[in-house]
Amino acid sequence: MNKHETNCRRPIACIVPPYIFEKMLDSSDPTVRRSAIRSMQYSAQLRGARIANAEMGAAASTVGDGRRTLFHAKNSFFLSDAVLARSEGQPPVTNDDSVNRLYDGLGTTRDFLSEVFQRNSLDDRGGRLDGYVHVGVDFNNATFDGSVMRFGDGDGTMFTDFTSSLDVIAHELGHGVTQHTGQDLQYQGQSGALNESFSDVFGSLVKQWVNGQTVNQADWKIGEEVWTPGAEGDALRSLKEPGKAYVNHPLFGTDPQPGHMNKFVNTSSDNGGVHINSGIPNKAFYEAAMLNGDRSWEVTGQVWYQALKESSFTCVFQEFADLTVKAAKDRFDAAVAKNVSLGWKAVGITASAGLSVAAARGAFRGNGDSCDATMQSILGQLSHIKRRLDTLEKSPVRKAQR
């Protein structure tokens, strides 16, 4: 066996950038060129197979019913240390309120998705809902990792048990909805702030829905039950008044969220301020919901959900604003579209229903053409490689001929 073939005998295990293979095609050694071509062909076939398998796997997988499974993490950060605490259909446990609260919160959110958005769990295919409680020691956080949720107990000063707040539970599930809707929203900069904002909006919608609240009755707060257990009435975030969820707290100062584009925070921390600048679209949602009135999930929530479906991976505030106005016009009427537009105007964004680039991309994806386009791209690459191969076989030692 040739030494070059030995180095890349199993292309699947080789993490070699394509330009290296391109360079290898210039080699005067025909063995090197053959090896490069084989790897390029294999790589392109693999990419095609991966996409095809993913599509077929999704199509063939059994549709579930959003089964809940809860685990006790035993104050470890590692899920492998956890033990089963409660499964779907089992009665409440007698010795752990966190387990029961999370079980109920997941159920309420799943019901909201089904009844309000006609959606079967996070992925619309009845994907299971796995949650872990008592994660870490004094862990001041709740997270979603793409498949499971983790909830800390809090340190008792800054936060208390994160399962105590339905909008926090729904917020985490909201990330799952975003992940499985449209192209997901990149967790960085403005698209990341939109990702965070949709989770806040979703958390607030679920809470308002289960409590049967009108927009005037809602508190529009996020995390009131878990934030600073020693202080009454404050919250971690406010959709109604970003920047005023808590003010002059002796330990934690004042809510840093802006509620207008003129206070947009440019920062490299927090993935470009995803938890900070989310205050701007949060406020736009609140303003639009107040103008549309009644129950936020019936009109404004539907508009935001439709816009999420059409948004691109790197969507910015302006694109998302345009998509909401378009969705309001498409699904409702000019009056709702005007209210949504005024909601964005209140935060310094002029939105219109014109078919923006993002909206055009959304319409394209809506027909399921994105996968076809990717497959076309891969077929194009294979065709390109074949042409290179044909050329090389006609001219075995290119450099020598130059």
Place this chain on the structure above:
Amino acid sequence: MKISLMESGGWSAGISTPGQTLEFSELDEESAQEGRRLAEQLMSHSTSPTDENPHARDDVEFTIRVEERGASREFTMKSMALTREFADLLSWLKQQLKEKRHD
């Protein structure tokens, strides 16, 4: 030896949280010995986190600074990508800080 802990991101992103420091001179001998063992384990075994998950949302980042005799080393990892050595020291540190708060 003293160990400091800073946290950023996640649900407390953007909030100015003071770091917390644990002076080993304030600990009983057994606790200090255990803390020293875990710190040395972290320093000798692990300097880079496990692969980060691109779908991680609301993740928090921990920074542990170990200081002794004028020298210091810092380790930063996200909660969903911790190494076992980092997690062991973090859990011990959190427990000690909790007990200190309650004293």
